Amino acid sequence: MPHEALVHEIRRFNRFYTGLVGLLDETLMQSPYTLxxxxxLFELGRKPRPGGRAGLLARMFHLDLAPVASELAGELDLAPAYLMRVLRQFAATGLVEMREDPxxxxxxxxLTExxxxxxxxxxxxxxxxxxxxxxxxGDRQAAELSDALSRVTRLLAAAGM
Incomplete structure (x- = not known):
């Protein structure tokens, strides 16, 4: 298959899937959160992130979030400034907090409770x-879908995507 045709098929699938699961909606799953x-939230729930050892004034203004924002921005391929704004919003609304490492x-x-x-x-x-x-x-179709998803993941990972 020529690469142009493959690109077309991937884009067609992306449009189908994003519409199917509502990824283009303003918020995710009728929640107050964007994708x-x-x-x-998922990444912070998966593992707490080291913050800086900033002083009291910096902590009051959430300036010690910079190391976290930088790390997460790289992982999620988001602009660090945008990520920092969201982290500050999460802190202000009680979703995240800085804690002493045990x-x-x-x-x-x-994440807070x-x-x-x-x-x-x-x-x-x-x-x-x-x-x-x-x-x-059916069971066979579910297994086929699972195999197809695994295969796509494996092929694109091997291609360096």
């Missing part, structure tokens, strides 16, 4: 929607 914000390392940025609850709600809504998409698939 990028939901990804940030192992005496630098303070870490982690409120942040964990928001993430759990997002994950439950996502799981419900994906289950709704696949509920009519």
């Amino acid at each position: 990028a914000e939901a990804r940030m 192992e005496n390392g630098p303070p870490v940025l982690a 409120r942040g964990k609850a928001a993430l759990a709600d997002l994950e439950a809504a996502t799981n419900r929607d994906l289950a709704r998409l696949t509920v009519k698939l």
Whole structure:
């Protein structure tokens, strides 16, 4: 298959899938969070991030979020300034907080109980929607879809994507 045709097929699939799961909606899963914000919550829920050892004034203005923003921005391929604004918003709304690392390392940025609850709600809504998409698939079709997704992941990862 010529690469132009492959690019066309990938774009066609992307349009189909993003419409199917609502990724182009203003917010994700009728939540107050955009897709990028939901990804940030997920990453922070997966593992707390080391923050800086800033002084009291810097902590008051959330300036110690810079190391976290820089690391997450690279992982999520987002602009650090945008990520920093969202992290500040998360802190102001009680979703994240800086905590002392229990192992005496630098303070870490982690989800609060409120942040964990928001993430759990997002994950439950996502799981419900994906289950709704696949509920009519028989066992063979589900296995075929799983194999196809694994194959796409493997092929694109091997191509350096």
